[in-house]
Amino acid sequence: MINEELVRILAEKDMTIACAESCTGGLIAELITDVSGASAVFELGVCSYSNRIKKKILGVPSEIIDEYTELSLACAEEMAIGVMRMSGADIAVSTTGVAGPTGGTEENPVGTVYIALAADGAVVSEKKNFNEDGCNDRDTIRRRCAEYVLQKALEYAERV
Numbered sequence: 001m002i003n004e005e006l007v008r009i010l011a012e013k014d015m016t017i018a019c020a021e022s023c024t025g026g027l028i029a030e031l032i033t034d035v036s037g038a039s040a041v042f043e044l045g046v047c048s049y050s051n052r053i054k055k056k057i058l059g060v061p062s063e064i065i066d067e068y069t070e071l072s073l074a075c076a077e078e079m080a081i082g083v084m085r086m087s088g089a090d091i092a093v094s095t096t097g098v099a100g101p102t103g104g105t106e107e108n109p110v111g112t113v114y115i116a117l118a119a120d121g122a123v124v125s126e127k128k129n130f131n132e133d134g135c136n137d138r139d140t141i142r143r144r145c146a147e148y149v150l151q152k153a154l155e156y157a158e159r160v
Contacts, residue, residue, distance in 0.1 A: 002147055003031040006154045010041035010091075015157060018044040018087035019149075020058055020079040022070065022096040023113055025049065027146040044087035048079065054096075058082030070096050071108045073125040076116035080125075084118045091156060092118040093149050101136040110136050113145045117152055120160070 010017060019028045029045030032038050046057060051070050054060040060078040068074045076094045084092035097113030104110035111131020117124050130144040 002150045002154060004035050006150050006157065007032060007035040007038050007041055009154060009157045011037060013157060013160065015090040015160075016041050016043045016087070017091045017093070017153060018042075018046075018083045018089035019092065020046045020048055020083035020094040022047075022049055022054070022079070022094075023099040024095045024142050024146050024149075025099075027142050028093065028095070028149055031146055031150060043089040044083060046083055046086070054079060057086075059085065071098065071112070071114060072096075073114050073116070073127060076114035077118070077123045077125050080116040080118035080123055090119060091153055093153055094118075095145055095149060097145070099138045099141050099145075100131065101138055111141050113141075115145070115149055115152070117149075117156060119156055 026047040032042050048054045048058055051065050058079050059082040064074045064078055076096050079094035080092045094116045095113055098104050098108050098110050100110030111129045114127050130141045
């Protein structure tokens with residue numbers, strides 16, 4: 001499974017990971033810590049569901065949320081940077097979006113998630129919809145997103 005492979009590669013490379021999650025609600029952290037030996041690679045998980053916590057704990061500037069909202073690449077990037085700063089991890093990932101089945105808009109329909117990965121002084125982010133097949137199931141959307149983020153982290157770890 002992807003979580004087992006990620007923990008194995010991170011351990012082999014003596015790397016660590018941290019996550020800041022909103023719409024995935026701690027699922028990424030759960031999937032990582034489900035693996036025996038995760039304590040060697042997992043630094044910190046912040047479930048920052050509210051904007052207040054995004055700002056207060058992760059350090060997302062109010063201006064980012066005011067101008068772009070929490071559903072934005074800018075917010076996801078700041079979340080990843082914030083959890084990396086807090087943890088000192090080699091890799092930091094973040095998610096913020098609409099898990100559904102309610103809350104979607106034309107710009108951000110159900111399943112839309114903003115994802116960021118911070119590592120080695122750089123941040124990459126993307127907007128992705130995990131509801132392409134019309135599945136409005138909250139658990140399915142969250143799981144698809146969490147597994148996708150783990151895959152992205154694994155791809156990064158394998159490259160370095």
